[in-house]
Amino acid sequence: MNTFLPIQEIVHSAWTQHVTAHEKVVLELDCAQKEFLLDEMRRLTKSISAAIECGDHQILLDYLGWLRRTLEQEVVSVEIWSQIIETIFEQISHSLEALTGDVFHEIHGLKNIALDHLSHKFSPITSFPEVALEATDIQNLAGSLIAGTQVFPYDMFTSAKVQGGSTYEHVAQSLIQPTMYYIGDLWEQGKIGTLQEQMATISAQAILAQVKVLSPTLPRNKRKVLLSCVPGNQHELGLKMIQDRLDLGGFETRNLRAGASIDSILRHIDQDKPDMVGLSVCLSRQIPDLKRIMDMIRTEFSQNRPFLMAGGLVLNVTQTTASEVHADVKVRSLEGLREVIS
Structure with missing residues (x-):
């Protein structure tokens, strides 16, 4: 899908049109149903937008699996949600076709996948790993x-x-x-x-x-790691977790955090000569800069190139591979990091 298209605006407009067209039905819902519907519609529209932008239907299916489990409480029926999804996808298709003059068959395919997944009792609830907490x-x-x-x-x-x-x-x-x-x-x-x-x-x-x-700390191993958020990514907590885990593993780390420019990242690589470089992205629109930085590192430090790691929220919730962002490895968790540095 062309990421230059205003996908999020189109999806939001489709939801607004649906509410307007079915205003009578919405008005008949009680307060609890309305609150549930509006909360989940925000999640649904974001999932649809991300699935279209990233070309990865699993993002939407993960959400629909979770939604299906909540529908067991019979707050809003599966039938109502199926109507919502079908209407929204049809309006998205009409908007894209009117905007570009092209027929987007993948949108129709994604709609059918979503409808089948929502009504299927035995499809996986989520692809995320289970956590220890209730x-x-x-x-x-x-x-x-x-x-x-x-x-x-x-x-x-x-x-x-x-x-x-x-x-x-x-x-x-x-x-x-x-x-x-x-x-x-x-x-x-x-x-x-x-x-x-x-x-x-x-x-x-x-x-x-x-x-x-x-926590116990391993002896220093003289291996250097440079970490940074890609420009535009302001979410530093995950990167700090990676740094802490590397520190405990005996690595010498430098974390440029959020706000570092591409030039600054390249300059620190030249000065510090790290063995590994880890870059973090949060949103799909930051992926082009991630690829560009990875390519520049490969070009400018071809003879003594550091090992390249990529991670962040958008990479965690999509099936994007390391090669697609021009990295050597995609790190989705601290457990995954342990496998890389062991």
């Missing part, structure tokens, strides 16, 4: 982070489900990461403000710092 645990930990609690909740390790897992990798990947994803959803839904989301990030960083101090 939904209520995530909500409780999220509440603590949003409130600014920066003390590590040791009592969470008293339960059998997380007992024995008190390592940095476990805390970061199985506790903090899913909780921050949940907090991100709350922010996107408008249920918390930007300051609350930022407070949660600060709290998470403070907790991880405590866990890092308590």
Whole structure:
């Protein structure tokens, strides 16, 4: 799909048109049904947009699997959601065809896949790995982070489900990461403000710092790693987790964090001569810059090129491969990082 097309605007417009056309039906829903419908429509439209932009239908199917499980509560029926999805995809097709003059057969194909997946009882609920926490645990930990609690909740390790897992990798990947994803959803839904989301990030960083101090550290191995967000990516927490894990593994790390320019990244590679370089992206629109930087590193440091790692949210939720972003490896988790550096 041509990523220069205004996909998100078209999808949002399709949803607005659907609400207008079915206003009478929407008005008949009670408050709980309306709230559920509006919250899930935000998720649905974002999933459709990402699936079209990335050319990866699994993004949408992961969401629909989760949605199907919530529909067991009979808040809004599968039939209503099927009508919503069919109407939205038809309006997306009409908008794209009117805009470009082309017929987008892949949109029709994606619609059929989505409808089949929503009604299928035995299709996978999600492709994400299972986490140690229950939904209520995530909500409780999220509440603590949003409130600014920066003390590590040791009592969470008293339960059998997380007992024995008190390592940095476990805390970061199985506790903090899913909780921050949940907090991100709350922010996107408008249920918390930007300051609350930022407070949660600060709290998470403070907790991880405590866990890092308590974690065993391997002897220094003299291997250097340079880390940076790709320009435009302001989400640093995941990159900080990678840095901490490398520090504990004996690596010498430099983290340029968010805000580093392409020239700055290349200059630090020339000065530090790292063995590995890791770059992080959050949104699909940042992937072209990721590819460009990877290509520039390959060209300018061809004789002593560092090993190239890529990671970040958009790479975690899509089937994009390392070769597609011109990296040597895609790191989706700290567990995956362990396999790379072992």
